[in-house]
Amino acid sequence: MQKTSPKEKPSQQSLNRVPEIPTHIKDANLVQQRRRQIVDAAVKLFVENGFHKTTTRQIARATGFSIGSLYEYVASKEDVLYLVCDAIHAEVERSVAKILSGVPMGREALSQVIREYLTICDRMSDHILLMYQVTQFLPPQWKKKVLENELRITGLFKEVLRHTTSSSDLPKLNENTSVLVAHNISVLGQAWAFRRWFFARHCSIEEFIAFQTQTIFGIFSQNAI
Amino acid sequence: MQKTSPKEKPSQQSLNRVPEIPTHIKDANLVQQRRRQIVDAAVKLFVENGFHKTTTRQIARATGFSIGSLYEYVASKEDVLYLVCDAIHAEVERSVAKILSGVPMGREALSQVIREYLTICDRMSDHILLMYQVTQFLPPQWKKKVLENELRITGLFKEVLRHTTSSSDLPKLNENTSVLVAHNISVLGQAWAFRRWFFARHCSIEEFIAFQTQTIFGIFSQNAI
DNA sequence: CTTTTTTGATCGAGCGCTCGATCAGAATCG
DNA sequence: CGATTCTGATCGAGCGCTCGATCAAAAAAG
Numbered sequence: 430m431q432k433t434s435p436k437e438k439p440s441q442q443s444l445n446r447v448p449e450i451p452t453h454i455k456d457a458n459l460v461q462q463r464r465r466q467i468v469d470a471a472v473k474l475f476v477e478n479g480f481h482k483t484t485t486r487q488i489a490r491a492t493g494f495s496i497g498s499l500y501e502y503v504a505s506k507e508d509v510l511y512l513v514c515d516a517i518h519a520e521v522e523r524s525v526a527k528i529l530s531g532v533p534m535g536r537e538a539l540s541q542v543i544r545e546y547l548t549i550c551d552r553m554s555d556h557i558l559l560m561y562q563v564t565q566f567l568p569p570q571w572k573k574k575v576l577e578n579e580l581r582i583t584g585l586f587k588e589v590l591r592h593t594t595s596s597s598d599l600p601k602l603n604e605n606t607s608v609l610v611a612h613n614i615s616v617l618g619q620a621w622a623f624r625r626w627f628f629a630r631h632c633s634i635e636e637f638i639a640f641q642t643q644t645i646f647g648i649f650s651q652n653a654i
Numbered sequence: 655m656q657k658t659s660p661k662e663k664p665s666q667q668s669l670n671r672v673p674e675i676p677t678h679i680k681d682a683n684l685v686q687q688r689r690r691q692i693v694d695a696a697v698k699l700f701v702e703n704g705f706h707k708t709t710t711r712q713i714a715r716a717t718g719f720s721i722g723s724l725y726e727y728v729a730s731k732e733d734v735l736y737l738v739c740d741a742i743h744a745e746v747e748r749s750v751a752k753i754l755s756g757v758p759m760g761r762e763a764l765s766q767v768i769r770e771y772l773t774i775c776d777r778m779s780d781h782i783l784l785m786y787q788v789t790q791f792l793p794p795q796w797k798k799k800v801l802e803n804e805l806r807i808t809g810l811f812k813e814v815l816r817h818t819t820s821s822s823d824l825p826k827l828n829e830n831t832s833v834l835v836a837h838n839i840s841v842l843g844q845a846w847a848f849r850r851w852f853f854a855r856h857c858s859i860e861e862f863i864a865f866q867t868q869t870i871f872g873i874f875s876q877n878a879i
Numbered sequence: 880c881t882t883t884t885t886t887g888a889t890c891g892a893g894c895g896c897t898c899g900a901t902c903a904g905a906a907t908c909g
Numbered sequence: 910c911g912a913t914t915c916t917g918a919t920c921g922a923g924c925g926c927t928c929g930a931t932c933a934a935a936a937a938a939g
Contacts, residue, residue, distance in 0.1 A: 455913065479790060481706060485899060495916045497901085506899065565704060565787055580852070608856050609865050616845040617838065624837065627805070631833050640834050647872040680887070710925060720890045725926065 450508055453501050463502045466492050468512045476555045480510060480563045510563055511571040517556045518578035524549045525585050534592035536599060536646075542589050543642050547618050551634045554622035561619065579615075586611035599649045610648060617641050675733055678726045688727050691717050693741045696734050701780045705735060705788045735788055736796040742781045743803035749774045750810050759817035761824060761871075767814050768867050772843050776859045779847035786844065804840075811836035824874045835873060842866050 454460050470491035474483045485506050489499040503509055528545045532538045550557055564575055587607050594601040602610065621628060621637055628637060679685050695716035699708045710731050714724040728734055753770045757763045775782055789800055812832050819826040827835065846853060846862060853862060 453914090459914090481791075484897085496899090497916050498914075500900070501914070504900095562787060562790055566706075605856050605861070606865065609853075609862070612845065612849065612853070613842065613869070616841060616849075620837065620841040624841075628834075628837070631830050636830070637834070640831065643876055644838070644869065644873055647876055648869055650875065651868055651872055678887090684888085709923085719888095721926085722890050722928085723888075726888070729926095731925065 450511070451504055460502060463492075463494075463498075464512055467499065467502060467509060468516045471509050472513050472516070472556065472559075475510075475513060475563070476559050480559075480566060485509075507566065507568055507571070511567055511575070514560050514564065514567070514571075514575045515578065517553065517560055518575065518582070521546075521549055521553065521557075522578070522582050522585070525582065529585060529589065534589065536593060539589050539593045539645075540642060542586065543614060543645065544638050546586075546614065547621060547634065547638045547641065550618035550622050551625070554625050557619055557622040561623070583611050583615045586614045594649075599646075602649070606648075610645060614641075614645065675736070676729055685727060688717075689737055692724065692727060692734060693737050697738050697741070697781065697784075700735075700738060700788070701784050705784075705791055710734075732791065732793055732796070736792055736800070739785050739789065739792070739796075739800045740803065742778065742785055743800065743807070746771075746774055746778065746782075747803070747807050747810070750807065754810060754814065759814065761818060764814050764818045764870075765867060767811065768839060768870065769863050771811075771839065772846060772859065772863045772866065775843035775847050776850070779850050782844055782847040786848070808836050808840045811839045819874075824871075827874070831873075835870060839866075839870065 452460050454463075467488065470493075471483070471488050474487055474491055478487075485499060486496050488506075488509060489496040492499065503512070525542060525546050528541050529538065532541050560575070564572055567575060590602060590607045590610055593599055594607075621634070632640075677685050679688075692713065695718075696708070696713050699712055699716055703712075710724060711721050713731075713734060714721040717724065728737070750767060750771050753766050754763065757766050785800070789797055792800060815827060815832045815835055818824055819832075846859070857865075
């Protein structure tokens with residue numbers, strides 16, 4: 430109604446990460462709390478039964494309130510899905526960013542970031558798998574947001590790669606190669622989540638981390654690209 | 655009725671790749687032809703609208719016959735999905751296997767197989783994306799079959815890797831490493847399909863192939879593992 | 880060859896049911 | 910008591926699948 434800012438995007442969006450989902454509820458804190466409850470319940474149900482087989486009634490029941498109340502805090506089932514995807518991405522990003530802020534840039538940072546990311550992909554493999562399977566069902570504007578989250582995380586890898594090559598004994602990668610390497614890290618983490626049931630027969634997550642780390646460092650040994 | 659073979663699995667299953675989906679139609683050739691029509695129509699619809707938003711009526715209409723006829727050739731919507739997944743995997747496998755039979759084992763074979771696989775992942779990116787999104791909706795026994803198809807393709811990579819390391823100047827990889835490398839190839843092809851919309855901004859499929867090939871050959875330069 | 884019968888592929892209206900969403904009223908709060 | 914939040918019965922669009930009817934062509938009969 431009475432927004433003073435001229436354009437449109439002033440809000441605390443980067444703080445609570447979940448902008449502009451409409452609600453009838455006045456109390457903003459209550460909204461935040463209830464939505465967290467909803468996400469917690471829904472994540473579990475979605476992971477167990479998938480998005481389509483999970484009904485809004487189940488979500489409401491698992492959350493602890495009625496179907497009517499659920500629809501006071503979200504406008505649609507897709508809203509719930511978006512909240513879930515965002516929460517998952519937030520956790521992954523937080524854990525990688527934490528490492529990044531605690532270690533000085535260089536070989537060691539790259540190594541630790543890879544380890545942390547793959548570790549969290551292992552721990553959250555159900556959630557990562559879920560996200561890949563359901564992004565398609567999000568309304569366009571939220572699909573876009575989820576992909577942005579994904580790219581932001583990949584961007585963290587790219588950042589480490591950039592700083593690594595300028596601050597240590599590793600040769601410099603050109604721009605495009607950095608992007609490709611960053612995406613490889615991203616994707617291989619997800620691959621562990623996708624195929625854990627299979628990989629686990631052959632090696633532990635530690636061995637997987639060792640192998641992928643070595644492969645990535647191997648790229649630096651190749652000048653031409 | 656009067657099958658002479660003692661046990662149960664005598665049929666031409668490995669020839670037509672699509673075993674034991676029941677049908678009311680007597681004429682086996684007709685079944686094959688109609689099912690191919692169904693797959694062609696369904697692939698298009700699934701890629702465009704997804705599995706859930708596609709109705710059985712749409713499939714029937716696009717195929718050119720009635721909803722009733724559709725159900726003479728398949729017993730459920732999931733059957734259609736399985737036929738589609740199988741057809742896609744068959745095409746990928748065929749194209750990789752063709753290369754494999756035409757080039758003597760060695761560095762060159764590995765290089766060409768990677769190129770062929772990534773190329774077909776590019777060409778069929780919509781289909782590969784589709785398969786990943788929908789496998790979850792298959793009844794268990796068919797999900798299993800689809801995963802077997804997937805592993806069979808990965809197995810082709812492993813085979814090249816094994817022969818490569820014994821027949822050329824490349825050092826030998828141990829068993830587990832071969833498996834990991836084979837899966838990396840598999841996964842990175844799918845990654846191109848998943849993220850083509852993004853990768854394409856940064857590099858062509860040719861550059862992608864060059865990069866991934868080099869990365870993989872780089873692994874051979876590292877002894878310890 | 881003509882007529883009759885049989886076969887089996889095709890058709891599509893309709894059944895049964897699920898599930899997302901609504902809204903009028905009850906409960907709670909301040 | 911007014912405002913806010915919660916409740917759950919109710920709605921109805923949409924969908925997978927069924928099944929008796931239809932019909933063209935093959936087979937059998939005359």
